[in-house]
Amino acid sequence: MDLQSFMKGVTRRNPAEKEFHQAVKEVAEHVIPYINQHPIYEKARILERLTEPDRVVVFRVSWEDDQQNVRVNRGYRVQFSNAIGPYKGGLRFDKSVSLSILKFLGFEQTFKNSLTTLPMGGAKGGSDFNPKGKSNPEIMRFCQSYMTELQHHIGKDVDVPAGDIGVGEREISYLFGQYKRISGEFSGTLTGKGLSFGGSPIRKEATGYGCVYLAEEMLKRKDECLDDKICLISGSGNVAQHAAEKLIELGAKVVTFSDRNGFVHIPDGATQENLNYIIDLKTNQRGSLKTFAGEFGFTFYENEKPWKITCDLAFPCATQNELDKYDAQILLKHGCQLVCEGSNMPTTIEGVHLFEEAKILYAPSKAANAGGVAISGLEMTQNSIRITWSREEVDRHLKTIMHKIHEQCVEYGNKGNNHISYLKGANIGGFEKVAKALLSFGVV
Ligand code: NDP
Numbered sequence: 001m002d003l004q005s006f007m008k009g010v011t012r013r014n015p016a017e018k019e020f021h022q023a024v025k026e027v028a029e030h031v032i033p034y035i036n037q038h039p040i041y042e043k044a045r046i047l048e049r050l051t052e053p054d055r056v057v058v059f060r061v062s063w064e065d066d067q068q069n070v071r072v073n074r075g076y077r078v079q080f081s082n083a084i085g086p087y088k089g090g091l092r093f094d095k096s097v098s099l100s101i102l103k104f105l106g107f108e109q110t111f112k113n114s115l116t117t118l119p120m121g122g123a124k125g126g127s128d129f130n131p132k133g134k135s136n137p138e139i140m141r142f143c144q145s146y147m148t149e150l151q152h153h154i155g156k157d158v159d160v161p162a163g164d165i166g167v168g169e170r171e172i173s174y175l176f177g178q179y180k181r182i183s184g185e186f187s188g189t190l191t192g193k194g195l196s197f198g199g200s201p202i203r204k205e206a207t208g209y210g211c212v213y214l215a216e217e218m219l220k221r222k223d224e225c226l227d228d229k230i231c232l233i234s235g236s237g238n239v240a241q242h243a244a245e246k247l248i249e250l251g252a253k254v255v256t257f258s259d260r261n262g263f264v265h266i267p268d269g270a271t272q273e274n275l276n277y278i279i280d281l282k283t284n285q286r287g288s289l290k291t292f293a294g295e296f297g298f299t300f301y302e303n304e305k306p307w308k309i310t311c312d313l314a315f316p317c318a319t320q321n322e323l324d325k326y327d328a329q330i331l332l333k334h335g336c337q338l339v340c341e342g343s344n345m346p347t348t349i350e351g352v353h354l355f356e357e358a359k360i361l362y363a364p365s366k367a368a369n370a371g372g373v374a375i376s377g378l379e380m381t382q383n384s385i386r387i388t389w390s391r392e393e394v395d396r397h398l399k400t401i402m403h404k405i406h407e408q409c410v411e412y413g414n415k416g417n418n419h420i421s422y423l424k425g426a427n428i429g430g431f432e433k434v435a436k437a438l439l440s441f442g443v444v
């Protein structure tokens with residue numbers, strides 16, 4: 001089996017889905033050599049099966065805005081694989097949402113969920129609905145209309161959606177309210193719920209915290225720690241906020257945040273007061289970081305990305321392909337020693353290759369941001385047994401899961417000379433469990 005002809009087939013079958021091609025290529029670069037050493041996977045066409053979603057649901061979402069105009073959006077759910085558990089993955093509401101983006105995310109989710117060691121398959125969904133500038137009643141009406149169709153395809157043992165870009169606790173609450181109303185059932189069919197109706201402690205924080213716990217593990221292996229490290233964060237949403245919170249708590253300095261308008265530089269490191277302001281600005285007022293920079297007297301770099309600021313560690317936490325080869329070059333030139341991906345596929349393939357060649361500590365998103373879905377998995381567990389665990393207990397589980405992810409990366413990514421490719425480790429570690437399950441099922 002060779003990479004080029006495999007990718008030719010993927011491209012031919014999925015024309016114009018460039019994000020999907022990118023995600024598949026990143027995995028295939030490591031998994032194909034592994035398959036060639038284990039011919040049983042080739043014979044059973046495991047990688048071909050894993051690059052074809054189980055099914056894709058596409059539907060119309062009609063809703064009415066505050067001026068009584070009828071609006072029409074497209075809704076999706078890509079159910080990628082339920083080989084090792086019910087479909088599981090977030091919903092993204094963003095004007096850029098396309099089938100290619102959701103297929104790349106669903107594909108990645110399958111490997112990520114496998115790495116968590118929990119029984120969850122992979123899925124992703126969402127809509128090209130743009131939440132920017134919409135009122136609460138508009139968001140509610142959109143969520144209700146979206147769920148009116150989606151409810152046919154999900155269920156607590158079938159497919160369990162959660163949040164992603166543009167979908168936070170407010171949207172999950174509207175979606176859950178509508179699901180409960182139509183199905184007549186109170187169950188854990190969505191995760192990321194409010195704490196008063198079945199949500200798990202730490203779910204909101206888990207992606208950002210988990211990303212920092214993994215960075216800590218990677219540094220520890222090198223006898224290093226987070227103390228006083230200069231950190232760049234991109235994004236200022238859920239993942240960025242909680243990565244920053246944990247980094248500050250553990251003694252690191254967070255010197256940037258970004259949003260769609262640019263980035264803010266905080267030379268001495270953000271304080272908890274700065275962070276509280278950003279959380280309120282982004283969660284309650286849906287404002288711009290420009291306002292934050294103005295309020296505290298920091299410089300705001302319009303339409304720029306944070307990667308040119310000198311740092312020790314970088315945490316991309318905004319969106320896909322936000323860090324290209326030029327950004328990677330400048331990070332490496334400035335001596336950055338670790339890149340830990342909070343967002344999904346933030347680094348272009350060329351950028352990834354540069355990090356790998358430089359042998360810095362580079363954790364791909366499917367390992368680094370798996371803490372969020374892991375705690376979603378534990379929210380499902382708590383819902384099933386009708387118990388809510390304490391914050392401390394869930395946080396302990398999160399640390400253990402991130403530790404196990406690190407162990408899998410070390411097991412499968414050991415390149416000799418004490419060098420670990422976390423990329424190779426995550427890709428093969430994630431693949432192995434799903435591939436074994438598919439082999440056991442026969443030809444399905
Ligand atoms: P949010 O919607 O809470 O925040 C997204 C942040 O990224 C915002 O600051 C937003 O800017 C910025 N952003 C979004 N799109 C762009 C863009 N095209 N260019 C520049 N900045 C952009 O989302 P999350 O924090 O939940 O998600 C961030 C990333 O983490 C995504 O890649 C998501 O898939 C991934 N992820 C999320 C998980 C979760 O549990 N929520 C779990 C695992 C991964 P603005 O404020 O201007 O909108």
Ligand code: 2IT
Pocket residue numbers: 088089090091109112160161162163164191344369370372373374376
């Ligand atoms: O990309 C992701 O892992 C998420 N958006 C979280 C998915 C989930 O089901 O919690």
